[in-house]
Amino acid sequence: MDTAAGQEVVLKGVAAAPGISLGPAYLYSKLIPRVEEKSITPEEVEGEIGRLRNANARSEKELLKIHAYAEQKLGSQNARIFEAQIMILADAILMGAIETRIARELKNAEFVIADEITKYKQIMLAAHDEYMRERARDVDDVMNRIIRNIQDQKLFSKLEGASIIVSETLAPSDTVIFSRNQVLGYATDLGGVTSHAAILARSLKIPAVVGLRTSTKTVRTGDIVAIDGYAGLIVLNPTEETIQTLERKKRRFMEFEGRLVNIAGLTAETLDHKHIELSANIEFDTEMEFSREQGSAGIGLFRTESQLIGRASYPTEEEQYQAYRRVADGVFPHSVIFRTFDVGGDKISPDTEHEANPFLGWRGIRVLLDRPELFLDQLRAILRASTQKNVRIMFPMVSTIQEIRRAREMVSRAQKELDARALPYDPGIKIGIMIEVPAAAVLAEEMAGEADFLSIGTNDLIQYLMAVDRDNAAVAPLYQQFNPAVLRTIRHIIDAGHKKGVWVGMCGQMAGDPLATVLLVGLGIDELSVIPSVLPEIKKIILSIKYKEAKRVADKSLAMSTEQEIREHLSSIIKNKVPEIPFDE
Amino acid sequence: MIERTVTIVNRKGLHTRPAATLVKTAARFQSDLTIRKDNFEINGKSIIGVMTLAAEQGSTLTLQFDGPDEEQACVAMEDLFRRGFDEE
Numbered sequence: 001m002d003t004a005a006g007q008e009v010v011l012k013g014v015a016a017a018p019g020i021s022l023g024p025a026y027l028y029s030k031l032i033p034r035v036e037e038k039s040i041t042p043e044e045v046e047g048e049i050g051r052l053r054n055a056n057a058r059s060e061k062e063l064l065k066i067h068a069y070a071e072q073k074l075g076s077q078n079a080r081i082f083e084a085q086i087m088i089l090a091d092a093i094l095m096g097a098i099e100t101r102i103a104r105e106l107k108n109a110e111f112v113i114a115d116e117i118t119k120y121k122q123i124m125l126a127a128h129d130e131y132m133r134e135r136a137r138d139v140d141d142v143m144n145r146i147i148r149n150i151q152d153q154k155l156f157s158k159l160e161g162a163s164i165i166v167s168e169t170l171a172p173s174d175t176v177i178f179s180r181n182q183v184l185g186y187a188t189d190l191g192g193v194t195s196h197a198a199i200l201a202r203s204l205k206i207p208a209v210v211g212l213r214t215s216t217k218t219v220r221t222g223d224i225v226a227i228d229g230y231a232g233l234i235v236l237n238p239t240e241e242t243i244q245t246l247e248r249k250k251r252r253f254m255e256f257e258g259r260l261v262n263i264a265g266l267t268a269e270t271l272d273h274k275h276i277e278l279s280a281n282i283e284f285d286t287e288m289e290f291s292r293e294q295g296s297a298g299i300g301l302f303r304t305e306s307q308l309i310g311r312a313s314y315p316t317e318e319e320q321y322q323a324y325r326r327v328a329d330g331v332f333p334h335s336v337i338f339r340t341f342d343v344g345g346d347k348i349s350p351d352t353e354h355e356a357n358p359f360l361g362w363r364g365i366r367v368l369l370d371r372p373e374l375f376l377d378q379l380r381a382i383l384r385a386s387t388q389k390n391v392r393i394m395f396p397m398v399s400t401i402q403e404i405r406r407a408r409e410m411v412s413r414a415q416k417e418l419d420a421r422a423l424p425y426d427p428g429i430k431i432g433i434m435i436e437v438p439a440a441a442v443l444a445e446e447m448a449g450e451a452d453f454l455s456i457g458t459n460d461l462i463q464y465l466m467a468v469d470r471d472n473a474a475v476a477p478l479y480q481q482f483n484p485a486v487l488r489t490i491r492h493i494i495d496a497g498h499k500k501g502v503w504v505g506m507c508g509q510m511a512g513d514p515l516a517t518v519l520l521v522g523l524g525i526d527e528l529s530v531i532p533s534v535l536p537e538i539k540k541i542i543l544s545i546k547y548k549e550a551k552r553v554a555d556k557s558l559a560m561s562t563e564q565e566i567r568e569h570l571s572s573i574i575k576n577k578v579p580e581i582p583f584d585e
Numbered sequence: 586m587i588e589r590t591v592t593i594v595n596r597k598g599l600h601t602r603p604a605a606t607l608v609k610t611a612a613r614f615q616s617d618l619t620i621r622k623d624n625f626e627i628n629g630k631s632i633i634g635v636m637t638l639a640a641e642q643g644s645t646l647t648l649q650f651d652g653p654d655e656e657q658a659c660v661a662m663e664d665l666f667r668r669g670f671d672e673e
Contacts, residue, residue, distance in 0.1 A: 077602075080601065080602045080605060081601060083605055084601045084602070084604065084605045084632060084636070087605055087608060087609075087632040088632050088633050088636075091631050091632050091633050092630070092631075093628045093630060093631035093634065094631055094633050094634075117633070120633050120634070120636070120637050123637040124636070124637055124639075127639040129639055131600060132639055135600070135601060135636055138601070139633065139636070322641050325641075325642075325643075326596070326597075326598075326641070326642070329596055329642070330596060
């Protein structure tokens with residue numbers, strides 16, 4: 001992509017490690033060595049094996065250095081990733097097999113290494129498991145290192161001064177070795193928040209944004225880039241105004257984070273002891289550790305669509321069971337809410353059909369009810385993971401009462417099928433629904449009569465209520481989460497739930513917006529499920545207010561007639577009650 | 586030759602770190618160690634081999650020890666599995 005020189009460009013990705021910094025970019029294109037298949041003569045075998053052993057020794061030396069550095073910076077538990085890589089180098093079985101093949105097949109060392117290690121990599125990739133895929137990346141990392149050393153390519157790790165590394169992807173060892181050279185941030189086109197590199201960046205306290213898709217094509221070495229690891233974006237050629245805004249944000253966050261260290265262990269309750277269940281939204285089991293560190297009381301939304309990433313078909317009951325079991329055990333004694341597959345709309349699906357209007361089309365519970373086999377597989381997997389009674393089920397995109405009834409019938413059917421197989425589950429499992437379709441919001445009381453809990457999905461609810469696609473820049477300002485119509489709808493849902501004696505939570509983006517916390521507490525919300533990175537902030541607000549006062553704030557806000565008035569009111573309240581809260585401007 | 590069936594008890598299964606611990610323990614003994622899972626067999630002294638075992642919590646593996654110190658190796662390995670590789 002060509003951009004006019006000096007023009008500010010904002011690239012959006014996924015926040016992987018918090019922090020803000022500004023500096024020159026360093027475009028790191030990974031030296032992936034080219035491997036050619038060459039034949040050698042029997043006389044050359046000895047020399048070829050000698051090159052292999054030399055390269056191994058050099059690779060080991062490099063990795064030992066990285067390992068020592070990682071140990072000092074990250075602690076020995078995290079440094080063990082590199083220990084495994086060092087052990088692969090020292091794997092006598094593997095290296096013996098490679099040497100034997102060089103001698104027998106008369107092929108060059110690089111080719112045999114690549115061929116032999118790739119076999120193991122393929123087995124790992126075939127496991128269709130996020131963790132195994134990451135592990136395959138570690139194996140790749142070692143393979144490339146040996147090959148690069150055979151080809152006498154220098155390991156590039158010296159940078160000119162402090163830089164923001166922009167790369168397609170980063171291996172864990174890149175992440176660590178770069179960090180010796182005053183790295184200001186990592187920006188990558190690929191990768192998720194759960195990659196080893198992202199986890200290491202968080203431990204190293206270096207801001208990171210992943211999933212930027214086009215950063216390596218947009219940014220050039222030496223360009224000035226600002227990285228915002230809170231919002232998950234990078235700004236190329238930031239204007240003076242952007243820089244100042246980010247600097248202020250950084251200062252506020254740093255001051256604030258310094259004071260948050262001790263609240264992770266506290267229960268979220270107001271000064272007058274109203275308890276709010278504060279839990280985390282996650283997609284991958286590897287995020288559990290971070291959300292626990294952030295002080296979450298369980299998982300309020302586990303997006304099961306993560307099971308579909310990179311797959312051509314839906315996972316089997318057994319595959320899903322393994323994944324859900326890991327999460328349920330990992331979060332115990334807290335609970336987890338599994339939301340059944342929410343495919344369609346903007347979400348992935350292995351068998352997407354083209355629709356003119358996907359947001360108003362075949363998605364969420366509509367798909368599941370039309371595909372009973374798929375639905376039952378998932379329900380059985382979730383039920384089987386519920387034996388410790390800490391699992392709940394939630395249905396997305398419900399718009400009619402019949403849908404809940406039919407979905408509950410499917411749960412009963414799944415339970416009977418498990419009975420027939422003599423497999424245990426929690427017979428009292430709680431079943432809730434997302435309220436995100438305006439029709440369901442209007443009928444919230446009837447909906448609550450059929451469900452064990454309600455969770456407000458604000459992203460879709462606001463989009464449908466305001467009739468606005470928030471990805472469409474022309475109408476984006478109409479996506480107003482503090483619009484009085486939205487707030488009154490939320491109040492209606494909460495009151496309706498309470499009238500029927502069921503708890504009401506919120507798991508949309510609004511739940512994690514610090515500006516909304518006082519209002520939501522005042523409206524009587526029972527649970528807030530937020531992305532782990534904002535959890536301490538939201539908890540801090542809850543700990544700093546009184547429910548009684550929050551109710552007054554909510555009443556006053558609900559009587560206002562424009563979003564702007566409401567925002568100003570809430571902003572003045574929070575600045576007064578919790579002045580240390582940093583805000584996005 | 587001794588054969589034993591063991592179960593993975595630690596929460597995260599046989600991931601990178603436990604795999605390293607397993608191979609290190611196997612290397613302390615002269616005896617060969619073969620690990621079998623669902624008709625898939627690997628050398629227990631090869632880290633890259635052990636890393637390919639997608640062994641989750643609750644899955645079972647068959648261990649086969651063969652060599653002069655097979656009994657000591659077997660005791661050490663069973664103990665390691667019981668302790669969940671000292672992971673948590």
